Amino acid sequence: MAAVFFMITMALYFAATVSFLALLLRRADALSTISLTMTAVGFATHTIALVARMVGATGASSPSIHEALSFFSWMLILVFLAVEFRHRLHVLGSFIVPLALVSLVSAAALPETVPTLQPVFRTLWVHVTLSMLGTVGFAIAFVAGVMYLIQDRLLKSKRFNVLYSKLPALDFLDDLNQQSIVLGFPLLTLGIITGAISAEFARGAYLNWNPEQTWALVTWLFYFVVLVGRLTVGWRAKRAAYLTIVGFACVILTLVGVAVKTFGSVS
Amino acid sequence: MNGQPETLPPQDTPKAPGLGWEEFSRELVEFFASIKLAMFLFLFIAVTATIGTVIQQGERPETYIQEYGENAYRWFLRLGFTDVYHTWWFTSLLGLLCVNSLTCFYKRFPGVWRSMKQDKVSVSMAFIKGMKQQAEVTVPGTKESIAQQLAQHFIEKGYRVLAKNEAEEVTLYATKGVMGRVGAHMAHLSATVIVLGGLLGSYYGFSEFGVCLEGQTYHIPRGNFDLKVDKFWIDYHENGSVKSYNSTLTVVEGGAPKLTKTITVNDPLVYKGIWFYQSSYGDAWDQVEVARVNIKDKETDKVLKTIDLEWQKEQTLSDLDLKLAVTDFVADFAFNSTEKKVYSKTIEHANPAVKLTVNERSTVQATPWIFYQFPDLFDVKDSKYQFELIGYKPRKYTGLQIAKNPGINIVWLGSTMIVVGITLSSFIYHRRLWTKIVPGGEGVTVHIGGTTHKSQIDFQKEFRKLTEKIRTFSA
Numbered sequence: 001m002a003a004v005f006f007m008i009t010m011a012l013y014f015a016a017t018v019s020f021l022a023l024l025l026r027r028a029d030a031l032s033t034i035s036l037t038m039t040a041v042g043f044a045t046h047t048i049a050l051v052a053r054m055v056g057a058t059g060a061s062s063p064s065i066h067e068a069l070s071f072f073s074w075m076l077i078l079v080f081l082a083v084e085f086r087h088r089l090h091v092l093g094s095f096i097v098p099l100a101l102v103s104l105v106s107a108a109a110l111p112e113t114v115p116t117l118q119p120v121f122r123t124l125w126v127h128v129t130l131s132m133l134g135t136v137g138f139a140i141a142f143v144a145g146v147m148y149l150i151q152d153r154l155l156k157s158k159r160f161n162v163l164y165s166k167l168p169a170l171d172f173l174d175d176l177n178q179q180s181i182v183l184g185f186p187l188l189t190l191g192i193i194t195g196a197i198s199a200e201f202a203r204g205a206y207l208n209w210n211p212e213q214t215w216a217l218v219t220w221l222f223y224f225v226v227l228v229g230r231l232t233v234g235w236r237a238k239r240a241a242y243l244t245i246v247g248f249a250c251v252i253l254t255l256v257g258v259a260v261k262t263f264g265s266v267s
Numbered sequence: 268m269n270g271q272p273e274t275l276p277p278q279d280t281p282k283a284p285g286l287g288w289e290e291f292s293r294e295l296v297e298f299f300a301s302i303k304l305a306m307f308l309f310l311f312i313a314v315t316a317t318i319g320t321v322i323q324q325g326e327r328p329e330t331y332i333q334e335y336g337e338n339a340y341r342w343f344l345r346l347g348f349t350d351v352y353h354t355w356w357f358t359s360l361l362g363l364l365c366v367n368s369l370t371c372f373y374k375r376f377p378g379v380w381r382s383m384k385q386d387k388v389s390v391s392m393a394f395i396k397g398m399k400q401q402a403e404v405t406v407p408g409t410k411e412s413i414a415q416q417l418a419q420h421f422i423e424k425g426y427r428v429l430a431k432n433e434a435e436e437v438t439l440y441a442t443k444g445v446m447g448r449v450g451a452h453m454a455h456l457s458a459t460v461i462v463l464g465g466l467l468g469s470y471y472g473f474s475e476f477g478v479c480l481e482g483q484t485y486h487i488p489r490g491n492f493d494l495k496v497d498k499f500w501i502d503y504h505e506n507g508s509v510k511s512y513n514s515t516l517t518v519v520e521g522g523a524p525k526l527t528k529t530i531t532v533n534d535p536l537v538y539k540g541i542w543f544y545q546s547s548y549g550d551a552w553d554q555v556e557v558a559r560v561n562i563k564d565k566e567t568d569k570v571l572k573t574i575d576l577e578w579q580k581e582q583t584l585s586d587l588d589l590k591l592a593v594t595d596f597v598a599d600f601a602f603n604s605t606e607k608k609v610y611s612k613t614i615e616h617a618n619p620a621v622k623l624t625v626n627e628r629s630t631v632q633a634t635p636w637i638f639y640q641f642p643d644l645f646d647v648k649d650s651k652y653q654f655e656l657i658g659y660k661p662r663k664y665t666g667l668q669i670a671k672n673p674g675i676n677i678v679w680l681g682s683t684m685i686v687v688g689i690t691l692s693s694f695i696y697h698r699r700l701w702t703k704i705v706p707g708g709e710g711v712t713v714h715i716g717g718t719t720h721k722s723q724i725d726f727q728k729e730f731r732k733l734t735e736k737i738r739t740f741s742a
Contacts, residue, residue: 190686196678200675203546205670217313221312228302
């Protein structure tokens with residue numbers, strides 16, 4: 001049953017992505033209504049799919065990379081809907097929903113681990129939730145950075161097309177970038193620490209420098225430098241935008257590390 | 268994180284140019300406390316940590332030579348790339364980071380501490396007027412009553428208030444949120460604490476994997492006690508997959524049992540600082556519980572009997588005039604021709620074989636190895652029977668991770684510090700307000716000025732609201 005809802009969700013997110021991307025090119029107001037409705041319905045089916053999966057597995061679900069990515073996608077949409085509700089920023093959807101779709105498709109492409117538990121994974125839920133929340137923060141910062149650079153380029157080349165009119169002001173995007181990192185960073189810190197605690201109780205070693213842990217630390221160090229750079233050295237918005245994009249690459253590498261760990265050799 | 272730099276204490280006398288120690292040490296402190304150094308170190312550590320994910324760590328030389336070539340491998344060795352996280356230079360980078368954060372703490376925390384302790388109620392009017400946020404409000408009333416209302420308002424907003432009532436004026440000092448600055452320094456210190464804890468664990472700790480069989484007692488030399496595996500079992504789900512695996516362990520010290528606990532994954536046993544984790548389990552490679560042997564008549568090739576032989580327990584079959592026992596087992600048969608010894612090549616059950624002790628009619632005595640995958644390989648001369656190994660029940664071992672990490676509590680302390688520190692410094696900001704209430708005209712004039720360590724915009728809003736509030740004060 002979870003699988004059915006999962007498929008429906010993917011279809012809806014796909015349709016929403018198409019509609020949202022069209023929103024960047026056309027002024028039609030109806031498009032935003034359609035896009036939002038599809039996203040909202042997709043979110044509902046996604047919620048059902050996640051809950052069904054959690055209930056279906058004996059007791060609690062095992063957080064494999066499939067669940068993590070699906071959960072990440074779900075949270076992205078949740079945050080987007082919340083921001084949309086408060087700020088009515090439709091265009092944000094044009095960037096976030098495709099990202100959520102990519103995440104969900106990746107989740108679908110990766111095989112689900114056995115729904116029954118390997119004992120070591122049960123306590124990982126706290127760690128996964130916190131890390132994914134942090135990742136959502138960085139994803140939003142990434143989106144804000146991308147939008148900033150696009151807007152900046154449009155301004156410089158004086159192409160005041162539909163896309164330009166839809167994108168919010170540079171200052172707002174820069175602020176969004178900053179705030180997202182400020183929120184995501186403590187969550188990532190907690191995610192790393194809870195991951196270390198889980199590893200300590202499962203393996204007796206809180207840090208053994210496997211790719212997953214190392215990339216998480218690299219991501220942490222990187223975003224710390226970005227944060228500090230903004231506050232003290234005074235890195236301006238454009239540089240911060242580029243850095244945020246690089247930082248998100250680190251985040252993706254961390255997730256790759258997790259995927260390899262789950263399906264490759266156990267380190 | 269810190270926003271505004273603290274001012275340095277002014278020099279008393281102009282120093283002559285040259286390398287005076289005082290100037291040098293000050294520059295040294297500047298360098299080591301600098302945020303640029305910190306950022307550089309972080310990036311450098313990040314890059315070198317990445318090397319460890321690109322190049323496999325701790326592999327055999329052959330693996331590296333195969334993938335990168337011998338020349339590259341030599342360079343790896345020279346630079347320590349095969350074990351990056353334990354090289355002296357990586358540790359030094361971490362050490363430098365500690366020096367950096369400690370120097371920063373040393374340089375800036377005294378200022379925060381002074382700020383916390385010092386209560387500058389006595390300030391001049393010029394001081395207030397010179398502040399970035401300042402305002403002047405005239406309201407009717409006496410200086411005492413207005414001061415009272417203002418102080419009350421401050422207290423309601425969570426400020427700490429100090430007052431000085433003099434003949435010509437009342438001065439109020441309100442401060443709030445100094446913990447935000449403490450938070451930043453706590454986070455600084457935490458970096459050092461974590462690194463220290465990590466290094467401590469690295470040098471004085473150990474981690475080993477123990478293959479342990481049910482019923483056996485193992486001596487733990489580092490703890491000077493024995494560990495007995497009372498029981499090991501696996502719980503299954505209805506569909507047959509593994510639910511959990513558990514071991515009941517007893518610590519025996521000085522001959523007496525001290526502690527018994529059933530451990531499972533994520534629920535270890537700890538004694539004398541040494542932790543025993545249920546890590547894995549597997550099939551033993553040098554013994555079995557039961558072996559099932561077919562006894563075939565050589566001439567007719569018919570199976571005469573199928574018996575289950577328990578490990579190293581002889582069974583007598585009087586009707587066949589036979590005594591059999593399983594005395595040895597290897598999971599992956601290999602023979603060392605120089606030492607003339609049988610051993611198990613791997614722990615995988617790739618080529619299992621049992622050693623049978625055959626005593627037939629008291630005349631034929633042999634100890635052949637019979638193979639699970641090659642039933643016809645060996646045959647006992649003079650024997651009437653052919654023996655075949657058709658199955659066996661492997662003995663399960665419990666895989667215990669034995670570890671001691673003396674630095675771990677320090678690492679957890681540092682982790683808590685960093686979380687608390689980051690939270691405090693992100694959400695709490697230090698702000699101070701000075702007010703002078705001077706009687707004049709028909710009431711009093713309230714001169715108010717304030718400063719904040721961070722969050723200028725929020726403070727501006729708050730300041731505006733404050734001045735509005737003052738206007739509403741009654742006589």
